[in-house]
Amino acid sequence: MELFFSPLGCSMASRIALYEAGASATFTEVDPVTKLTAGGTVYRDIYPLGLVPALRTEQGDLLTENAAILQYLAERFPEAGLAPRDALGTARLQQWLCFVGTELHKTVFSPLLDRAAPEGARAYALEKATARLDLLERHLAGREFLLDAFSVADAYLFTVLGWSVVTPIELGKWPALAAYHERLSRRPSVARARAEEGKLYAEERARHRAA
Amino acid sequence: MELFFSPLGCSMASRIALYEAGASATFTEVDPVTKLTAGGTVYRDIYPLGLVPALRTEQGDLLTENAAILQYLAERFPEAGLAPRDALGTARLQQWLCFVGTELHKTVFSPLLDRAAPEGARAYALEKATARLDLLERHLAGREFLLDAFSVADAYLFTVLGWSVVTPIELGKWPALAAYHERLSRRPSVARARAEEGKLYAEERARHRAA
Numbered sequence: 352m353e354l355f356f357s358p359l360g361c362s363m364a365s366r367i368a369l370y371e372a373g374a375s376a377t378f379t380e381v382d383p384v385t386k387l388t389a390g391g392t393v394y395r396d397i398y399p400l401g402l403v404p405a406l407r408t409e410q411g412d413l414l415t416e417n418a419a420i421l422q423y424l425a426e427r428f429p430e431a432g433l434a435p436r437d438a439l440g441t442a443r444l445q446q447w448l449c450f451v452g453t454e455l456h457k458t459v460f461s462p463l464l465d466r467a468a469p470e471g472a473r474a475y476a477l478e479k480a481t482a483r484l485d486l487l488e489r490h491l492a493g494r495e496f497l498l499d500a501f502s503v504a505d506a507y508l509f510t511v512l513g514w515s516v517v518t519p520i521e522l523g524k525w526p527a528l529a530a531y532h533e534r535l536s537r538r539p540s541v542a543r544a545r546a547e548e549g550k551l552y553a554e555e556r557a558r559h560r561a562a
Numbered sequence: 563m564e565l566f567f568s569p570l571g572c573s574m575a576s577r578i579a580l581y582e583a584g585a586s587a588t589f590t591e592v593d594p595v596t597k598l599t600a601g602g603t604v605y606r607d608i609y610p611l612g613l614v615p616a617l618r619t620e621q622g623d624l625l626t627e628n629a630a631i632l633q634y635l636a637e638r639f640p641e642a643g644l645a646p647r648d649a650l651g652t653a654r655l656q657q658w659l660c661f662v663g664t665e666l667h668k669t670v671f672s673p674l675l676d677r678a679a680p681e682g683a684r685a686y687a688l689e690k691a692t693a694r695l696d697l698l699e700r701h702l703a704g705r706e707f708l709l710d711a712f713s714v715a716d717a718y719l720f721t722v723l724g725w726s727v728v729t730p731i732e733l734g735k736w737p738a739l740a741a742y743h744e745r746l747s748r749r750p751s752v753a754r755a756r757a758e759e760g761k762l763y764a765e766e767r768a769r770h771r772a773a
Contacts, residue, residue, distance in 0.1 A: 399693070399697055400665070400693055408650075412650060414653055414657060415657055416656070416660035416661055418629070418656060419653050419654075419656035419657035419659075422652075422653070422656055423649075423653040426649060426652070427649075438637060438638075439619075439621075441633075442625055442630050442631075442633070442637075443625075445627070445629060445633055445634075446625060448630075449627035449628065449629040449660075449663060450626070450627055452660060452663065453663050453664055453667070453668045454668075456664070457664045457665075457668040458668050462683070462686065469682030469683075469686055471681055471682020471683045471684075471685075472685075472686035474683075475673065475679055475682070476683075482610070482611055483611070486610055489610075
């Protein structure tokens, strides 16, 4: 398996899932600005939108879209218990993956993280943030995870919440959410993924400054 | 089962899925402006974000998020064949549901459909449209559906593409996509859902004009 990722991008959720499963994979870094892989391949030739993650399976199929890859990994390594097995649990997992993907990642964070986004797009995104973080705050009060146990939805939510430090969103205003993020950051798979990708992110920034 | 919907909203995909399955359900209309149900209930008391669809199952659970509800319906009515059963097929279904939800619905269409969105947000959305519609155009050239057979992902994509008529996006620039939309509009479940919701949409507009 080969995971195309960018450091601290939403692809980090798939790295966390792979570490949870103890699965081996090749991690191929994609520069989010040049859209070149670490080996110099034009990533848009692999996935035309240029977005990460993408996962090349052992059978050679290329899967894209974070929620699909995360569920594929949960299914591929069932012993890691990264997804519920019952019908309602599966629906709830899909609900949270979809919520994090559509309401948080794309609606709130994508425009805030894009330096090229016009001011109106950033203001619009920020205006949407409160109701969405409030909903998570109410859900996570008194809970350890989004579902009854750690799942790939937590890997995704952790990754997205981590972006708040480079946006005007102050996570501390949502105490249950901030505590959830802090708690997850100490989980071994998460701590390892974050440390490794944090280092790669610093190297990426240094490369861009030097360029 | 009770489906909370707004006419021609993304919830129409769930109506199409229910018609495909020949399943009976109560359809509860939510006014997208007042956020009141047709019976006068405050919809935010049911789902705080006020977004449709939401599905109340026969067991009384409330499910939200379009991709989750669509997959729940496909699972609940397997004889309708609305989702592949194999692992790669499932991953591909999730990939397309996620793509339509994050890249088309939330990134491109939500800001374009929201009259309250600032101009910068609309320009930003429009700028993202071409690459995403190009990707679909290449995928659908020579194909009847997103996957090998009609699935809930087609119900979702059909619904989202239908919104282009009230945006600056001219679907005719993408011939395979326009032909796909036209072809699907003649499918009985789709034609029925669209006719019924089109009528309800006209009534909603008339109510708003009168208010």
